[in-house]
Amino acid sequence: MSTSPQLPALGFGLGLRKEHYTTILETSPDVDWFEVLTENYLVSGGKPRYFLDQIRERYPVVMHGVSMSIGGSDALNMDYLQQVKDLAQQIEPRWISDHLCWTGLNGLNAHDLLPLPYTEEAIKHVVKRVEKAQDFLGRRMLLENVSSYVTYTDSEISEWEFISTIAEQADCLILLDVNNIYVSSVNHEFDPLDYLHGVPADRVQQYHIAGHSDFTDYAIDTHDAEIIQPVWDLYAQAVQRFDNVSTMIERDDNIPELSVLLDELDKARDIAAKYQP
Amino acid sequence: MSHEKSPLLELQQEFIRLLMNGDQKIQSRIIGTQKVPVETRLGIYADAYRFRLIDALADSYPSVHSLLGDDDFIALANAYIDHCPSQHFSIRWFGHQLPTFLQQTAPYSGSPALWEMALFEWTLRDVFDAQDFTPLTMDDLRQLPAERWSDLQLQFNPTIQRIELSWNVPALWQEIDKQLDPSEPISCEYPLPWVCWRKIDQKNWFRSMDVDEAWALDQMRQQASFADICEGLCEWIDAQHAPQRAAGHISRWCEDELITAILPLK
Numbered sequence: 001m002s003t004s005p006q007l008p009a010l011g012f013g014l015g016l017r018k019e020h021y022t023t024i025l026e027t028s029p030d031v032d033w034f035e036v037l038t039e040n041y042l043v044s045g046g047k048p049r050y051f052l053d054q055i056r057e058r059y060p061v062v063m064h065g066v067s068m069s070i071g072g073s074d075a076l077n078m079d080y081l082q083q084v085k086d087l088a089q090q091i092e093p094r095w096i097s098d099h100l101c102w103t104g105l106n107g108l109n110a111h112d113l114l115p116l117p118y119t120e121e122a123i124k125h126v127v128k129r130v131e132k133a134q135d136f137l138g139r140r141m142l143l144e145n146v147s148s149y150v151t152y153t154d155s156e157i158s159e160w161e162f163i164s165t166i167a168e169q170a171d172c173l174i175l176l177d178v179n180n181i182y183v184s185s186v187n188h189e190f191d192p193l194d195y196l197h198g199v200p201a202d203r204v205q206q207y208h209i210a211g212h213s214d215f216t217d218y219a220i221d222t223h224d225a226e227i228i229q230p231v232w233d234l235y236a237q238a239v240q241r242f243d244n245v246s247t248m249i250e251r252d253d254n255i256p257e258l259s260v261l262l263d264e265l266d267k268a269r270d271i272a273a274k275y276q277p
Numbered sequence: 278m279s280h281e282k283s284p285l286l287e288l289q290q291e292f293i294r295l296l297m298n299g300d301q302k303i304q305s306r307i308i309g310t311q312k313v314p315v316e317t318r319l320g321i322y323a324d325a326y327r328f329r330l331i332d333a334l335a336d337s338y339p340s341v342h343s344l345l346g347d348d349d350f351i352a353l354a355n356a357y358i359d360h361c362p363s364q365h366f367s368i369r370w371f372g373h374q375l376p377t378f379l380q381q382t383a384p385y386s387g388s389p390a391l392w393e394m395a396l397f398e399w400t401l402r403d404v405f406d407a408q409d410f411t412p413l414t415m416d417d418l419r420q421l422p423a424e425r426w427s428d429l430q431l432q433f434n435p436t437i438q439r440i441e442l443s444w445n446v447p448a449l450w451q452e453i454d455k456q457l458d459p460s461e462p463i464s465c466e467y468p469l470p471w472v473c474w475r476k477i478d479q480k481n482w483f484r485s486m487d488v489d490e491a492w493a494l495d496q497m498r499q500q501a502s503f504a505d506i507c508e509g510l511c512e513w514i515d516a517q518h519a520p521q522r523a524a525g526h527i528s529r530w531c532e533d534e535l536i537t538a539i540l541p542l543k
Contacts, residue, residue: 045409067366073286109363149321151308217312
């Protein structure tokens, strides 16, 4: 009997941002769950942990990291992983995610989500590291597709074949960033529907939807603006293809009032309801 | 056994050299398009690397930024990025070497108020997310039997940071925090001791101290007893008044939430 690796869905969530801490505690908004940026809470105490603990008492959370460098050539940073594991033991997230990328080399950190070449070597390398990270954390993790601006001459397959193969071989889940698919499709001139149809439905656990910056000939994943119609359209296509997936609005910069994001979340709910009544 | 270098490692080495040194060797590994040439594509990453780190520095050092103005701050940030690339997984730590960099690097080393401001801002940052604590109350202190005072040793708030400042940077910091134009920095006659800490309400606090209070605090944080402090305070006041002075300091520390516990007798 085959069983889906997916975890129970959480519904419609938002990224937890410090600008909204007080509003969330004062108004208990209609949000099913919050995604917290792991690194912001890998601190000893103070306001970040105070508010996280308060909000965690009221809402389910998931942890989303940017520093695992799962595709990096340095050894996995076990000190970082230990801190992630410790935080997970304290706040009990429903799941932990990071990005399918690399972030630095030789101990130097670029603090960016740098793209990998889509090669057999990179697949083997990442699969081994995901397995190690999952063993250490004691749970299956989610890997998110990043926006990219370069295509490497080394790449042998498509990005969707790359992430799908890694997810299957490492037995991990996928955080499908619909905006990143759109941005990369503009930058690399592919059909975003090919991406949606190229990933295994039973491995997609979560969506990110977000805004970006349009430079006419290319797009940059700035997460600082409203979600544009083509990304909503792609999200509508995604909800028709995948079941049991949790949706999250991701805004990282130019943070608006919480109500603006709640409106976007309602729009996502409406789209999902239309296609998954 | 093959000694061939991994193509993945080679690619990552070239990419890092692009970001950190502007080395364009990686261009041969990238496919450009008519709409978006290779240089533009790589430029997105190179620019993002610097912008993100400059943003992180501006976030950690708003008052240094304000003292320097935009252009000079960006020049400082670029020099710092080149000399002290990030070695921590969290960008929160990226600016930790800026005070030392300013102190040791021309032309900034000629502006001591600037590096003291950086020291002050980084200290407040450390206070902000240091370990949580429960403060000792005045009632706890009052219940201490009189015979226990001589051996009294205290445990202190883990957020405490002690610094010495020769310029009036906390006053300038307050002006900038209130979005006023900062006055000209003024140097003090001698370095003033400051204590910075966080209270239970999660707010950062700081104040200057008399030299004897700073000495007593430093000593008691290193497990000196009340009797030790009374003896040491005789450098500033007569022996008869030393216990009262020491008790006064402890009482104020307690009110300020600087103390977390009375240590048990050994």
